[in-house]
Amino acid sequence: MPTTSTRTGPTAEPLIRLSDVSRTFPAASRRGTPVHALDHVDLDVAQGEVLGVVGYSGAGKSTLLRLVNALDRPTSGSVSVAGREVSALSERDLREVRRDIGMIFQQFNLFTSRTVWGNIAYPLQVAGVPKDQHRARISELLHFVGLADKAHTHVEQLSGGQKQRVGIARALATSPRILLADEPTSALDPQTTSEVLALLRRVNEELGLTVVLITHEMEVVRSLAHRVAVMEAGRVVEIGDTYDVFADPQHPATQRFVSTLVEKGPPPRALERLRERHPGRMVTLSFRDEHASPADVFAAFIERGVAFELVHGGVEDVRGRTFGHLTFTLTGDDAAVAAALAHVATLAEVTETHPTEAR
């Protein structure tokens, strides 16, 4: 198994720090085996960043999130938030810490016995905010999430996207520094997902909250996360800047996740068909925005009289930076093709697909 690769580390003192954290759940039955939900995890989250945590179900991401506000406790290791070791605090002391950490959920978890107003008022009541301040705060939050006209609606009457926006308003009520988002868009349709993601981006950019977001949707990570951590079997197998991870995923699990959005080269089935239709050498060029643009590559081919055809690929945007994988077939004089490729290799990463690989 490849080891964890850390490309960028947060520079300032981390707001959230997990040190050598393991969480083992006892066996469900006498014959069962204990479940190692988290297996010696180290993770830092910097003040002001959005960290996306991806993994398949059972990878341990929910457990990891619940350790941050101590809804669950580690079996070993320590979890600290703003320098306080939350994993060692009593339930009573935790109440204060939790007011500084908002949380939203996949199934929203709104109180159906209360109106939208009542849901947002609840954390204020818990925090002991004087009642005469509720009105201004709730109204401000409702405007922020765009639900000012729904204040006295009962939550069952809201759509999924509206429910999540109420969840966000409720989580923000006590002006926390951290927002934990547990699959916030997994129960929503694509249109509503993008609305909720836009709102979460404002939570980070306008209100300055540090966001830890768990998801299995790479689209969510791409549009929101500064950094991404990939989890598999209770371990963080890869962590890094979102752009770097998307442009050049290292671990097989990461590659699988990234391939749901971006494919590096044609998939095996398509490859066979492409081979039948297109003669010549097949190369996939990987571009990153600090490298040369595809136009330079086209020029290099033309200059050397190499005929090229674009057969597969695309260009992706991650938080304003682009990268792409373009697959070409090249025909022409062997020496000219070789010379062109040698030059192109200085402009972009070249991966050649040999005919045997199509089998």
Place this chain on the structure above:
Amino acid sequence: MDRLIELDSLFLEAALETLYIVALTLGIGGTGGLLLGTLLYTTRAGGITPNRAVHVGLNLVVNFFRPIPFVIFIAAAQPLARLVVGIGIGNRAIIFALSLAATFGISRIVEQNLVSVDPGVIEASRAMGAGRLRTILTVLLPEALGPLVLGYTFVLVAIVDMTAIAGVVGGGGLGAFALTYGYRQFDPVVTWAAVLVIIAFVQLVQFGGNRLARRAMRR
């Protein structure tokens, strides 16, 4: 029919006695059942205040008392009634026995309804920094209110049913009235008069309970 007119004041008194017994039983047993049922729910594994020993203990107690047929329970509870309310017969003794039996019965109904509350809202409340007691009082119970009202309505009807045997320890009410003046004096008109009042009472309770529950659930 003439007999019923003669018994007019006794009949009214019996109806009021039934109301009195039912109301007190619902008050005492309802409160006891709510406490016991909530404890049964919160002490279970993964609950709000998990405590295996308390949970197992409470379960044993509830399971011990619940299967006892009420007519036997009244007799069995007599010594305890003398100790607690100072008398083993009459309305006070019957209210004592009823409240005790109702506490155990209601506790299961409360527990069942609390189990149906989405654990996610409990977790949300904890995540917002709410303490255990606050979570129970301001989230758990309000979230279960609709089904709880229906459960209590069901219990209320059952209590009306159970009051009918109050006569065995000298208690009053419509049951005792129907047995004394109807059944034992071969007067079916009197018996049926009591039956009709009980039916009307039960219908009213059920109607009111359904309305309240609908309002609580907003459906």
